[in-house]
Amino acid sequence: MAPFRIPMFTLIVSRLRRLPSPLALLGATIAALVLLAHWSAPAAPSEQPQPQRNLLTVAIAPLHQEHWPDTLTASGxxxxxxxxxxxxxxxGLRVAEIxxxxxxxVKAxxxxxxxxxxxxxxDLEQARATLDEARAQSADAAQTLARVAGMSERGALSDQQIxxxxxxxxxxxxxxxxxRAVxxxxxxxxxxxxxVAPDSGIVSARGAVLGAAGATGSELFRLIRQGxxxxxxxxxxxxLPRVASGMAAQIELSTRQPQAQWQAQSLEGRVRTVGVMLDKASRNALAYVELPSSSALRAGMYVRGAISTGASRAAVLPQQAVVMRDGLPAVFSVTAGxxxxxxxxxxxxxxxxLVEIVAGLPPNAEEARFVTLGAGLVGDGDQVRVAAPRRVSLQEEGTR
Structure with a gap:
């Protein structure tokens, strides 16, 4: 309440007392109503400076062009x-010992x-005895023929007898x-x-059963040749045109050691050959990749991997620069303003x-600046404050 309002009311009342009583009463009522309206009127808002809105400080990084190996991801x-x-x-021979x-x-x-x-x-002893008998009869027949051959020259035997x-x-x-053949x-x-094992390898299956008599051709063992x-x-x-023999390949294995967490293991290999027939159902062909020996590797595993098919240029940004918006990956560029x-x-x-950006960048992408640190808090059209630049490598920018 202003300090001058009470004295003003007192002055008005003192002057009204000099008037006749009815007029004085009417004037006092009007004066009271005027002052009451004056007191109840809101005060004019004071001109106070509005606080400036705080801007989000972000780090930025430029788009880099690098040579990266081209890989073809596959599974099999x-x-x-x-x-x-x-x-x-x-x-018909039974298995006596396994x-x-x-x-x-096993070795060869x-x-x-x-x-x-x-x-x-x-049967072998009988065959030997039969051979001995046949050998004796053959020797006796040869000696007899030699004797009668001389008698035929003297005419003692006829040609028919000879x-x-x-x-x-x-x-x-x-x-x-x-x-002898028997x-x-x-x-x-x-x-x-x-x-016996025809070659070195690993026994992958055993069909032999102790005491069982199998027929000729029944499988007793199956080996992975040379392991x-x-x-x-x-x-x-x-x-298919991208894959050729001799290309390097890599597969990823997830193994769990005793009393340990799951561990990822990579194995390097090389494409041995590429199949010439496609599967009728999937329309896929097989690339056969030679793998090194590993205790974690087992036949029958279904794994994912990649085949190196060459190298090409890649436009890359740190992983921090990529955010998800409406279920799609996105990045933020910062204008000059x-x-x-x-x-x-x-x-x-x-x-x-680092991650490669294939499509969606602005036309001046190589000159643009992209938000890295703080990208997840930025909205489209927000004003941001760019942090002071610091000389860091692209890899450091991606790992901060």
Whole structure:
């Protein structure tokens, strides 16, 4: 309330007392109403300076052009390079002993199982006796033929008789050859009772059962030849021209050590060959990638990886510069006046803390400045304050 208002009211009342009573009462009422309206009127707003709005301080980084390797991402199964099927070569022999099991590393010629050879050894002895008999008969027939050959010159025997002796000698020699062949066959049967590995490798399957008698050709063991595995990467038909033999490749494995967290492991390989046939259902072809030996690798795994197909230029920004807006990746550029402008972009390759921007950048992208630190708090059209620049590398900018 202003300090002059009370004295003014007193002055008016003192002057009204000099008037006649009815007029004085009326004047006092009017004066009271005027002063009451004056007191109840709102005071004029004071001119106070409005506080300036605080601006968000952001860090910026320019767009960089770098040479990055081109990679083709694919997925596929891990499979043996080659498999060896070890089968029974003798019919009807039971398995007498098993000396290898699944997971064993075996060498070429190593004994895997032994079949019962009792009957085979008996057959072998009989074949030897038959050969000895045939050899004796052949020798006797040859001696007889030699004796009668001289008698035919003196005319003691007819030509027909001489021909019969020659025929008997030939038949005896043939019987000896047949007996020798039977002996070799029995020797091979005896050797086949020892089931050995044709090449070094890892036992991936065992069909041999102790005491069981299998037929000829039944599989006893299956080996991963030389323990070599390969990645059969599935390549879409439109990407096939980019893949060729000899290209480097890398697969990613997730393994969990005992009492430890999941760990990522990378394995380097090389494309051995590219398949010429496409799958009828998926229209994908297979690229066969040779892989190094690893205890974490198992046949049958389904893994993801990438094949290096060359190198090309890439427009990259730190990962911090990329934010999500309406479910899409976006970046903010800063104008000369400090206004943030939203650009929805398409991302490409990643390398460390850097990401490639494939599309969506403004026309003057190489001259523009992009928000890195603080990009998640910026809105389209916001005024921002750019932090003082500091000499840092692009990698440092991406990891801050």
């Amino acid at each position: 199964a891990v499979a043996p390079w080659q498999e060896i099927s070890v089968v029974a070569e003798v019919d 000396l290898a099991d699944v997971g064993d590393h 010629g190593q004994l895997l199982a032994r079949l019962s050879d009792t009957g085979v050894r008996a 021909a019969q002796y020659r025929l008997a000698s030939s038949v005896a020699a043939a019987r000896e050859a047949a007996a 002996l070799k066959q029995q020797q091979r049967r005896l050797a086949a009772t020892r089931v 070599r595995l390969e990645w059969q990467a599935e390549i879409a038909q439109e990407e 400090g206004r943030a402008v939203l650009h929805k972009v398409k991302l490409g390759r990643r390398q460390g803390e």
